[in-house]
Amino acid sequence: MAAATPAYPMEPGPNFLTFRWGKQRFHFAKGNQAESVRVLWEEWGKGGHMVSEMTIGDRIGSQATRFRLSDVFRRGKKMHPAWGTLIVSPQKGCFLLENPPA
Numbered sequence: 001m002a003a004a005t006p007a008y009p010m011e012p013g014p015n016f017l018t019f020r021w022g023k024q025r026f027h028f029a030k031g032n033q034a035e036s037v038r039v040l041w042e043e044w045g046k047g048g049h050m051v052s053e054m055t056i057g058d059r060i061g062s063q064a065t066r067f068r069l070s071d072v073f074r075r076g077k078k079m080h081p082a083w084g085t086l087i088v089s090p091q092k093g094c095f096l097l098e099n100p101p102a
Contacts, residue, residue: 010100012041019086022100026082032072033080035060040087040097050094069095 011020016034019026019041028034039059043049057067073080073087088098 010044010097012037016041019082021082021086024085024100026080026086028080028082032060032062036069036072037082037087037097040095044097048096048099050091050096053093053095056095 009020010022013019015030016038017028017030019028019037028037036056039051039056043051053067053069056069057064069087070079070083073083086097087095089095
C-alpha cells in the first residue's frame with residue numbers, strides 16, 4: 001500500500017541534506033541526521049511505517065551502544081525544527097515522517 005499523497009509535496013534533496021515538507025524546507029547535517037531522514041523516507045515510501053530507534057541506528061551504521069534519535073536531532077539545548085513536525089513519534093521509541101499539514 002503506497003503512502004497517501006500529501007496536500008503539499010514532500011521531497012528530499014540530494015543526499016537528504018535538505019527536505020521539502022509542504023511549504024517548509026528543513027536542512028540536515030551530513031551524517032547521522034541526513035541518514036536518519038533517509039531511513040524514515042524509505043519507510044514512508046512503503047506506506048508510512050514506524051521504525052524503531054534501534055533499527056534506525058543499525059541502518060545508518062551508528063556505533064552508539066544506546067542509539068537515541070533525539071540526540072541526533074538535538075542542537076545544544078534545542079531540538080531541530082523538524083523534530084515533532086516532520087519527524088514524529090506516535091509510540092515510544094518508534095518514529096515516522098508525518099505528512100505535511102493541509
